[in-house]
Amino acid sequence: MRAVRAAVARAEVEVRRRRPPPPPPVPPWRGESGLRWGAVAMLALAVLMYWAGHPAAPPSPGAVVLRDARTPPGAPAPRPRPAMDPAMATAVSPAAMSPPLQHTPATPRTTNQPGVEVCGWGRVDLPGDDPFPLQRIPPAQRTAALDAAEQRLLADPDVRVQAAGLLIGLRGRGPGGRQRIERLAWLAAGLPDPVVYAFALRACQGVVADRDGSACGLLGRAQAARLEPDNAPPWLELAAEAAARGDAAAERDAMERAAQATRSEVHLAQLPALVVRALAPPVPVLQRTLASSIAINLHDTWRLSPVASAQARDYCAAGVDALATEPSRQASCRALARVLGDQGRSLAELATALAIARSTQLTAAGPSAWQLEHDALVEVGTPESADPNDLGCAALASAQGWWQSVADDGERRALRERLEASGRSLQDWSDRHRRHLAMAGAAAALAATPEPGGDPAR
Numbered sequence: 001m002r003a004v005r006a007a008v009a010r011a012e013v014e015v016r017r018r019r020p021p022p023p024p025p026v027p028p029w030r031g032e033s034g035l036r037w038g039a040v041a042m043l044a045l046a047v048l049m050y051w052a053g054h055p056a057a058p059p060s061p062g063a064v065v066l067r068d069a070r071t072p073p074g075a076p077a078p079r080p081r082p083a084m085d086p087a088m089a090t091a092v093s094p095a096a097m098s099p100p101l102q103h104t105p106a107t108p109r110t111t112n113q114p115g116v117e118v119c120g121w122g123r124v125d126l127p128g129d130d131p132f133p134l135q136r137i138p139p140a141q142r143t144a145a146l147d148a149a150e151q152r153l154l155a156d157p158d159v160r161v162q163a164a165g166l167l168i169g170l171r172g173r174g175p176g177g178r179q180r181i182e183r184l185a186w187l188a189a190g191l192p193d194p195v196v197y198a199f200a201l202r203a204c205q206g207v208v209a210d211r212d213g214s215a216c217g218l219l220g221r222a223q224a225a226r227l228e229p230d231n232a233p234p235w236l237e238l239a240a241e242a243a244a245r246g247d248a249a250a251e252r253d254a255m256e257r258a259a260q261a262t263r264s265e266v267h268l269a270q271l272p273a274l275v276v277r278a279l280a281p282p283v284p285v286l287q288r289t290l291a292s293s294i295a296i297n298l299h300d301t302w303r304l305s306p307v308a309s310a311q312a313r314d315y316c317a318a319g320v321d322a323l324a325t326e327p328s329r330q331a332s333c334r335a336l337a338r339v340l341g342d343q344g345r346s347l348a349e350l351a352t353a354l355a356i357a358r359s360t361q362l363t364a365a366g367p368s369a370w371q372l373e374h375d376a377l378v379e380v381g382t383p384e385s386a387d388p389n390d391l392g393c394a395a396l397a398s399a400q401g402w403w404q405s406v407a408d409d410g411e412r413r414a415l416r417e418r419l420e421a422s423g424r425s426l427q428d429w430s431d432r433h434r435r436h437l438a439m440a441g442a443a444a445a446l447a448a449t450p451e452p453g454g455d456p457a458r
Contacts, residue, residue: 119393120285133391134293142290146172149279149287156278163187163196164274164295170203172294181207185215194227194234198267202302225257232261232339236308239315252329255315259335264344265410268302271295273407276400289391292400299403309352312336317355334360341370345410350374376429377415379436380422 115123116133124136134142150173153165166184170177181203188200201224204216221241225234239254272295279288316333333356341353350370357367382402390396405414419429 116390117392118286119289119391119396120287121289133389134290141286143173145284145286146290146294148284149291152283152287153275153278153291158274158278159187159191159193160195160199160270161274161278163199164271164278167199167203167271167298168275168291168294171298172290182215185219189215189218192227194224194231195267195270197224197227199271202268225254229257230262232258232264232336232343233266233308235261236311240307240311243311243314251315255329255336256332258312259332259339261339262343264340264349266306266308266346266349268299269346269403269411270407271299272400272403276404285393289396292396293391296399296403303348306348309348312340312352313355317352317359330360334362337362338364338366341366345412347374347377347411347415350377350412372426372430373412373416375433376419376426377412379429379433380415380419382415 115125117123118133118137121137121141124133126133126136146168150165150169153168154162156162156165163184166180166187170180170184184196184200184203188197191197197219200216200219201221204214204219207214207216221234221238225238228234235254235258239251239258242248242250242254272292275291275295276288279291316329316336337353337356337360340349341357344350344353351374354367354370354374356362357370390399402414405417409417419426422429
């Protein structure tokens with residue numbers, strides 16, 4: 001029996017030895033299940049790439065957080081992203097799912113950040129040949145912000161703000177300029193408002209109303225003077241218009257009316273303050289920055305061509321011979337000097353009063369006080385933040401406050417407030433100005449003196 005079992009065992013061993021070996025096992029990524037494994041791998045790769053490129057959202061209440069088996073104990077688990085509703089996944093296109101392009105306002109200016117700040121936008125790099133930072137804002141964003149600012153101004157119930165909005169759109173936006181001029185002219189023609197009228201007259205400069213059939217033909221300097229007969233600048237501008245067409249009689253009449261005025265106020269200084277007030281928070285900061293910059297630059301352009309002051313100088317300071325032969329003209333000019341010196345709200349009017357006083361040999365106490373004030377205020381100067389090219393948030397806020405003071409009280413009063421805040425007297429600032437003038441004159445004379453042994457012609 002034992003011999004039989006041993007023979008059977010030897011036979012089974014021989015059968016197993018001669019049987020062919022089984023095929024090797026098929027790995028899970030090959031064979032019929034390969035497609036399923038490939039899909040799973042691609043999906044996992046897509047999820048990892050998506051998480052790498054997008055910040056994870058905080059886990060919602062009740063969310064299940066899965067931790068990879070290879071994650072070390074104590075390490076934070078990855079934050080799950082909320083799943084999208086399958087219905088939304090089929091209804092929303094990839095373009096619609098992409099968030100709109102938004103700009104994050106810049107952080108406050110620091111010394112280690114390059115470029116310059118544009119309040120409401122951020123920091124921009126300026127090339128050496130372009131100091132104006134607004135040109136570095138992409139045109140689409142700049143146009144959209146200006147359009148929105150103009151619409152806000154036009155929707156304001158104050159007609160002066162509406163007129164300011166048309167000027168901002170006229171200066172800051174290329175298309176539709178003629179339509180804005182027409183609208184502003186119609187607005188001024190239907191209202192007895194001297195500020196709106198002054199804005200419209202400036203906007204209509206260069207428009208040939210008779211030939212073009214423009215609404216600017218409804219406006220005129222005579223009507224501006226009739227709107228405020230006690231204000232000197234409208235009469236001076238009417239006189240300049242008469243002088244341009246060679247009407248000496250009309251010029252003399254208008255100058256006499258200016259000399260009888262009881263105040264002197266140029267309304268164009270109102271523009272920056274109107275824009276700032278109308279675009280106060282919660283209006284987006286970039287809209288206020290763009291509109292304020294345009295208003296300040298537009299006002300500075302107007303200051304370079306002071307029609308009223310130029311007319312007063314031409315008539316009263318340049319025509320010395322005529323003053324000697326026309327006693328009535330000399331009397332009118334002396335009276336006008338007192339109006340501009342005592343009532344004028346700007347430094348330009350004060351300087352014009354001094355020029356007329358010298359030409360007419362006005363010896364009253366007024367000119368000496370005017371000279372003292374003029375020298376002191378020139379030395380004090382406008383705040384550095386009033387630079388129209390500095391659009392940082394701090395500088396812009398300071399400039400807006402400055403222009404508000406100018407609109408409310410006039411440039412002379414605003415400068416006197418700066419003088420008083422300095423703690424130094426009017427006489428101190430005037431003396432300092434004279435010392436600086438003397439030093440500048442000495443330096444100029446020294447520069448013009450030829451060196452010993454040098455060529456005098458060089």
